Amino acid sequence: MTMLVNHPFSEIKAGDSATLTRTLTRHDIEMFAIMSGEVHPADVDAAWAASDRFLQIVAHGMWGGTLISTVLGTQLPGPGTVLLHQALDFLVPVAVGDRVAVSVKVEAMDPVHESVRLTCAVLNQRGETVIAGTAVVIAPHEKQTRARVMLPAHEPREGGSGYRKLIAMTAGMAPLRTAVVHPVDTTSLGAALEAARLALIVPVLVGPVQKIHAAAAAGGFDLTGIEIVDVEHSAAAAEAAAMMAGAGQVEALMKGALHTDELMHAVLAAPARLRTGRRMSHVFAIDAPAYPRALFITDAALNLTPDLTTKRDIVQNAIDLVRALGIVRPRVAVLCAVETVNPAMPSTLDAAALCKMAERGQITGALVDGPLAFDNAVSAQAALIKGIISPVAGHADILLVPDVEAGNMLAKQLEYLGGAQMAGIVLGARVPIILTSRADPTLARLGSCAIALLLARHVPGLPS
Structure with missing residues (x-):
């Protein structure tokens, strides 16, 4: 069983970092479309769903940003983290098949509020910066170890x-x-x-x-x-x-x-x-x-x-x-x-x-x-x-x-x-x-x- 271990504020120092790599698939897009509540794959017109514009909107607005949140919530600081603010710029389109590296790095710490400011970046397989920005979080007070929740596999069948x-x-x-x-x-x-x-x-x-x-x-x-x-x-x-x-x-x-x-x-x-x-x-x-x-x-x-x-x-x-x-x-x-x-x-x-x-x-x-x-x-x-x-x-x-x-x-x-x-x-x-x-x-x-x-x-x- 995979365990998640957090980093409370007392353990964190400037320069600490964490990374995650992931490849964008059409399955990811379908799942995020369902999660949004705005678009269901069965209701998406074929030409629109297949268009680069649709993929870019989902990959940037939902998938890329969520991967950054995943690193913050599971690695640094990890379980118990509370997101206060996030500012991201979407610079380069992401296409199905692109493999991205997501990284967060501690930039500054506020001991009064026990908050942490991190720089965030997503790079594609060509080394291009896809997403860049910052996040401010409240770090957890105590050390925590949690089992990673394994969700059941879901393979939506493409409508039509x-x-x-x-x-x-x-x-x-x-x-x-x-x-x-x-x-x-x-x-x-x-x-x-x-x-x-x-x-x-x-x-x-x-x-x-x-x-x-x-x-x-x-x-x-x-x-x-x-x-x-x-x-x-x-x-x-x-x-x-x-x-x-x-x-x-x-x-x-x-x-x-x-x-x-x-x-x-x-x-x-x-x-x-x-x-x-x-x-x-x-x-x-x-x-x-x-x-x-x-x-x-x-x-x-x-x-x-x-x-x-x-x-x-x-x-x-x-x-x-x-x-x-x-x-x-x-x-x-x-x-x-x-x-x-x-x-x-x-x-x-x-x-x-x-x-x-x-x-x-x-x-x-x-x-x-x-x-x-x-x-x-x-x-x-x-x-x-x-x-x-x-x-x-x-x-x-x-x-x-x-x-x-x-x-x-x-x-x-x-x-x-x-x-x-x-x-x-x-x-x-x-x-x-x-x-x-x-x-x-x-x-x-x-x-x-x-x-x-x-x-x-x-x-x-x-x-x-």
């Missing part, structure tokens, strides 16, 4: 890291020519333009041209070179975009500032010619910090109370998507409230039937098991305690929910209580439909675009 991986997987692919439907707010328009910048889509903006330009002005966006199809209102935008997709003029649809049912009404209309032989369904691609792999929930948006045949299509759509994203043999958990088949609970009967359909080749490309309660689907420990032996239990990639209410509540709980981010896409049409919530952050929208691109480019043909 799964979506960044998906975006990276699209490198070298031709972007999807995408009709962005009614992008008349800064959020949806900005996300479409950012997706274009990342070469995920070639946007065709479909909506009232004056409102689109107003949103661009409000967000400071440049629409130079962006194609705009001028229509009167959101319903007309949905109809025009669906017709463009049916005619092969665009390869995907992307929801803007309109209701989902308004867009899907146009997609399902016969003139659009977007229906296939398979039922359309929605998939949430969940980036959940507490889960060690990507997680997909279906259907939480379109099919209200699906019957067995519809569930077969829903699960096959999700399997095809997940395989296109690189998971060769996904594990599908058919969720119910219990793990046993109960005739009084129709969802358990559907679960058993779906498993048999997978055995007989009516569902292909995945391991399917159910009924499984949510805890057993995602926790191997819970499944072990309940004696459930299954290749899916505790390792599910896809969660098939019994109805849209259960799915929507589950997804929103993961988002708002579990810190998850959600990308959304509609499958089963002739083109992928990027379907996101109006409250979704930009990174989740970009993840949806990346999923659509990977699906369109990696699967030879969508269901027909």
Whole structure:
């Protein structure tokens, strides 16, 4: 056990010094962001969090200053020290990977107040002075020896890291020519333009041209070179975009500032010619910090109370998507409230039937098991305690929910209580439909675009 030994005022003399060396990591930045109460990693926009400016603010204002306080509180004078005053100048930026040496040196002592004035300095690996200043402390009166408190390790998972991986997987692919439907707010328009910048889509903006330009002005966006199809209102935008997709003029649809049912009404209309032989369904691609792999929930948006045949299509759509994203043999958990088949609970009967359909080749490309309660689907420990032996239990990639209410509540709980981010896409049409919530952050929208691109480019043909 490491012990901390202090230096009471009577032992301290001018010229005494102490040092500490440390390397700045992104983990440090995430932890200090959490401690500040001002920024939580899950809420930091990706571009801002990755910027040098953000790193400099955290490293200077929090990390560097705290390291000086650490030396004062643990070494010189050590435990029992009271900080009275600190004046620091931040001279050189600190970057992730920099190794710094922190030193404090006794400059003067005040026997009346038993205070100590120390010079403080932080130097980087190049010998540059990063931080310089002074600190005045009250030194402890008595000798103390304390055990160093060993805090539990904490490794925060970078929010949205799964979506960044998906975006990276699209490198070298031709972007999807995408009709962005009614992008008349800064959020949806900005996300479409950012997706274009990342070469995920070639946007065709479909909506009232004056409102689109107003949103661009409000967000400071440049629409130079962006194609705009001028229509009167959101319903007309949905109809025009669906017709463009049916005619092969665009390869995907992307929801803007309109209701989902308004867009899907146009997609399902016969003139659009977007229906296939398979039922359309929605998939949430969940980036959940507490889960060690990507997680997909279906259907939480379109099919209200699906019957067995519809569930077969829903699960096959999700399997095809997940395989296109690189998971060769996904594990599908058919969720119910219990793990046993109960005739009084129709969802358990559907679960058993779906498993048999997978055995007989009516569902292909995945391991399917159910009924499984949510805890057993995602926790191997819970499944072990309940004696459930299954290749899916505790390792599910896809969660098939019994109805849209259960799915929507589950997804929103993961988002708002579990810190998850959600990308959304509609499958089963002739083109992928990027379907996101109006409250979704930009990174989740970009993840949806990346999923659509990977699906369109990696699967030879969508269901027909």
